Amino acid sequence: MIVAARAVRSPLVIILCGCAIAALTFGPRSAAGLLLTPISESHGWGRDVFAMSFAIQNLLWGVGQPFAGAVADRFGAVRVLMLGGLLYAAGLALMPFSSDPLGMHLSAGVLIGFGLSGASFSLVIGAFGKLLPPEWRTLGFGFGTAAGSFGQFIFTPFASALVTAYGWQATVLIFAALMLLVVPLSLALAAPKAAPGDGPRVLDQTIREAIAEAARTPSYWLLVVGFFTCGFHLAFITAHLPPYLIDHGVSPTIGGWTLALIGLFNIAGSLSSGVLAGRMPKRVLLAAIYFARGVLIVGFITLPVTPATSLAFGAGIGLLWLSTIPPTSGIVATLFGTRYLTMLYGFVFFSHQVGSFFGVWLGGLLYERTGSYDVVWWIAIALSVMSGLINLPIREVPVARLAAAT
Numbered sequence: 001m002i003v004a005a006r007a008v009r010s011p012l013v014i015i016l017c018g019c020a021i022a023a024l025t026f027g028p029r030s031a032a033g034l035l036l037t038p039i040s041e042s043h044g045w046g047r048d049v050f051a052m053s054f055a056i057q058n059l060l061w062g063v064g065q066p067f068a069g070a071v072a073d074r075f076g077a078v079r080v081l082m083l084g085g086l087l088y089a090a091g092l093a094l095m096p097f098s099s100d101p102l103g104m105h106l107s108a109g110v111l112i113g114f115g116l117s118g119a120s121f122s123l124v125i126g127a128f129g130k131l132l133p134p135e136w137r138t139l140g141f142g143f144g145t146a147a148g149s150f151g152q153f154i155f156t157p158f159a160s161a162l163v164t165a166y167g168w169q170a171t172v173l174i175f176a177a178l179m180l181l182v183v184p185l186s187l188a189l190a191a192p193k194a195a196p197g198d199g200p201r202v203l204d205q206t207i208r209e210a211i212a213e214a215a216r217t218p219s220y221w222l223l224v225v226g227f228f229t230c231g232f233h234l235a236f237i238t239a240h241l242p243p244y245l246i247d248h249g250v251s252p253t254i255g256g257w258t259l260a261l262i263g264l265f266n267i268a269g270s271l272s273s274g275v276l277a278g279r280m281p282k283r284v285l286l287a288a289i290y291f292a293r294g295v296l297i298v299g300f301i302t303l304p305v306t307p308a309t310s311l312a313f314g315a316g317i318g319l320l321w322l323s324t325i326p327p328t329s330g331i332v333a334t335l336f337g338t339r340y341l342t343m344l345y346g347f348v349f350f351s352h353q354v355g356s357f358f359g360v361w362l363g364g365l366l367y368e369r370t371g372s373y374d375v376v377w378w379i380a381i382a383l384s385v386m387s388g389l390i391n392l393p394i395r396e397v398p399v400a401r402l403a404a405a406t
Helices: 002-008 011-030 030-044 047-074 076-095 101-119 121-131 134-166 167-181 182-189 206-217 218-247 252-277 282-302 305-317 324-334 341-370 374-390 400-405
Strands: none
Touching: 002 400, 011 076, 011 101, 011 121, 011 134, 011 167, 011 182, 030 047, 030 121, 030 134, 030 167, 030 218, 030 252, 047 076, 047 101, 047 121, 047 218, 047 341, 076 167, 076 182, 101 121, 101 252, 121 134, 121 182, 121 324, 121 341, 134 167, 134 252, 134 324, 182 206, 206 324, 206 341, 218 282, 218 305, 218 324, 218 341, 218 374, 252 282, 252 305, 252 324, 252 400, 282 305, 282 374, 324 341, 341 374
């Protein structure tokens, strides 16, 4: 019995089950761009309607993340992951029956948004921070992030094939059934309430004290503001890149494979970022990622849009896609320890999701107003420069409380 319990809590099992959850929950939302056109056409809507549902989803994912993180930090991640998985499945299952914009906003927006706040890779990363030994931690963050991308790589061509063969309604129902697997997988992430390795003085800190401490830390605010750009990029590209390519004469199949390449190459990008975050200043790594995104986007929108440039862009942006997460979560753990890592990372992630809201919403709104995505692409480039500069002054040193405890 003791041997079995230890096996369940081994780093390998924890990482495998956590990565499976991350892949399952990130996969369907990464296919939103493939669903935008068929959903809009089947209901006679403009692109702005489903874009608003996806924007609401991203915003509520961010709003719910700190609260889900606080509950997970206090009571463990298992219950939060289970509830999140069930809400996610319910939202997907109700999408085919949402015949008006309000219904779509409630199913694809509200239910899936709150479901993601409880069952996304952010909760998995928080659980890794508590369950994995320090020498596994940053690498675990990289694996958890890469798993989300592997889900994108698997689900986007899968979704494209399903939509072509059976329609978007059957596709989301199949995804809803798969989401129920989160419930049994989450059992492997059961953890004691107290996080190991932070010392008794750290464990005595309350949630209110942890929030107040973070609010007094300038480096934390720089991290929060800079992460807005990451969300803007990811959500805009996920939702609007496939229709952008269609507008330029590139087939939907190429759009699906472009998103798949983003997921595939992000596996390498996230794992590399997890390794580099343990060997170099994390703030420098973050700044380099943001600057590189800006350069890549400039190249993509100034060159002719062809299948070759589309796939090349997918591979390039994939290397930079979620590679921001290991250094970002690593900085939070460095500053404050792991006791309230899930909650404090949740506040940073809220900024990410506010960016996601504006990325999706502005994409749909400005397209309907101007007939193109050009303005939004240039906004994305300006934000890349801004976040690159904002991350450089971050000080990667523990707060005074942790320094005194050690």
